[in-house]
Amino acid sequence: MDLDRLLGQAVEVGASDVHLKVNQFPKLRRDGILQTVEGWPRLTEIDLYAALERVCKYDQARLQSFAGRGDLDIAYTGDNRLRFRVTGFKQRGHTSLAFRLIPGQMPSFQALRLPxxxxxxxxxxxxxxxxxxxxxxxxxxxxxxxxxxxxxxxxxxxxxxxxxxxxxxxxxxxxxxxxxxxxxxxxxxxxxxxxxxxxxxxxxxxxxxxxxxxxxxxxxxxxxxxxxxxxxxxxxxxxxxxxxxxxxxxxxxxxxxxxxxxxxxxxxxxxxxxxxxxxxxxxxxxxxxxxxxxxxxxxxxxxxxxxxxxxxxxxxxTFEQALIELVVNGAVDSEVASNAASSKHDFLVAANHAVRVHAAAEKA
CATH class of the missing domain: 3.40.50.300 (P-loop containing nucleotide triphosphate hydrolases)
Structure with a gap:
């Protein structure tokens, strides 16, 4: 299995995470939803061990520790320069790996939409x-x-x-x-x-x-x-x-x-x-x-x-004020935001009022 090619393919379609499990197709998480990586077969124990060796290529002590403890937390940079935080663990006697993409270039506060x-x-x-x-x-x-x-x-x-x-x-x-x-x-x-x-x-x-x-x-x-x-x-x-x-x-x-x-x-x-x-x-x-x-x-x-x-x-x-701003700006659907709020009913009342006020201000 070409680990870097698999990870690169997942990142190209916007994945934030990749999951590898024995006897399962590779999975990726995009926009919070778990889905199958297209074009790859079910993974074998050999595939997972090869990926584990690749991740620990420059840190054999971690590889040996994983064999005994069954847990791993390490950063991995592939030949394609993509960088991931990797968590390895044992489940039902088999190796599983979870990769989380780390941004190569740090976005600004504005790009991250931070207040x-x-x-x-x-x-x-x-x-x-x-x-x-x-x-x-x-x-x-x-x-x-x-x-x-x-x-x-x-x-x-x-x-x-x-x-x-x-x-x-x-x-x-x-x-x-x-x-x-x-x-x-x-x-x-x-x-x-x-x-x-x-x-x-x-x-x-x-x-x-x-x-x-x-x-x-x-x-x-x-x-x-x-x-x-x-x-x-x-x-x-x-x-x-x-x-x-x-x-x-x-x-x-x-x-x-x-x-x-x-x-x-x-x-x-x-x-x-x-x-x-x-x-x-x-x-x-x-x-x-x-x-x-x-x-x-x-x-x-x-x-x-x-x-x-x-x-x-x-x-x-507050978190509720942040949710209302996202709804008013059209970034998040009101139903999605209300499900994240501490009180769905109170939030919808406040959000609908804020949307009306914003619309009136836009017309003025």
Whole structure:
């Protein structure tokens, strides 16, 4: 099986992901829908092992580890220069591989259809900025776009800790050092302990996954660094609560006080089917202000949504406000948007009103 040809064919038709499974035709995901890659036979165990060897060609230790553990997470660049994040796993005794396309050239905020609040947060000098959302929501791309923006506009030292490295950043105005767990450093834990000794201005941690990474991120932000990371949470309120829950109950009051001072903002996103094909992000943006800080400090994160809704002056917007904007602009069908909203009925009432107001303004 020619792995690079298969992946290239999938990308040509707009695939974001490719799945390989023994005794199954290759599958691709396009616009969120799983479908068969045309012109390819069912895959054999030999095909999957050959693909696995190809992916691990320059990292035999990962290949040997997979044989014992049955799990793999690695970045792969083919001869056609297409780059993927690859997840390997065992199922029913057979090897399966999932490939996710990584953009070769980082799109701008505008090209990604990200709201102004994202660039506002990218321009911060210090503090903690989090990008959140479910798996497949484009968190890595948004984080990559923020790093790229800083790299092109400011003279800083950027250090990233990733597992694996997804978006590769060349040096522009900034000096960018990218460290891959298992390749450049033994573990996340060791890299996190060392990063503050490397004279960084900006630290990008691929994901806050436990108390240690959360504590390091908060400490680095508190000491004057700009810290970027991601979490698997759906909105700002849940993000704040989850971040605090990483810590023991005896520390949570102190952490809330620190977080109120260092958290600069949260970008929460989901991808929705776009009218005419493709997908578009619906993005909630929380930008820290005095009201947000008070809510965090006083353990009232359930009220953060209300503060975001009233925070347009600070480039904030809720997920529902983002959905309404997409409907008004004709990017997303109202039925699709309403299914993503927390209250379908309330959303449809608000969206229909916004569409009428927009139409009246267009006629005036």
């Amino acid at each position: 102004p609040g994202v660039e506002r947060l990218a321009n911060e000098q210090r503090g903690l900025v989090l990008v959140t959302g479910p798996t497949g929501a484009g968190k890595s791309t948004t984080l990559g776009a923020i790093v790229d923006h800083i790299n092109r506009t400011r003279d800083l030292h950027i250090v990233t800790i990733e597992d694996p490295i997804e978006v590769v950043h060349d040096d522009h105005r900034s000096l960018v050092q990218q460290r891959e767990v298992g390749f450049d450093t033994e573990s996340f834990r060791l890299a996190l302990r060392q990063v503050l000794r490397q004279d960084p201005d900006v630290i990008m941690i691929g994901e806050l996954r436990d108390a240690e990474s959360a504590e390091t991120a908060v400490q680095a932000a508190e000491s004057g660094h700009l810290v970027l990371s991601s979490m698997h949470t759906i909105d700002a309120a849940e993000t704040v609560s989850r971040l605090i829950e990483f810590f023991s109950e005896t520390k949570q009051k102190q952490v809330r006080s620190i977080l109120a001072g260092v958290l600069q903002g949260v970008v929460s996103q989901r991808l929705l089917p776009k009218v005419g094909g493709g997908r578009v992000p619906a993005v909630e943006v929380m930008v820290a202000n005095r009201r947000i800080a008070d809510l965090i400090r006083n353990d009232e994160s359930e009220l953060i949504g209300d503060a975001i809704e009233a925070g347009a002056f600070f480039d904030m917007r």
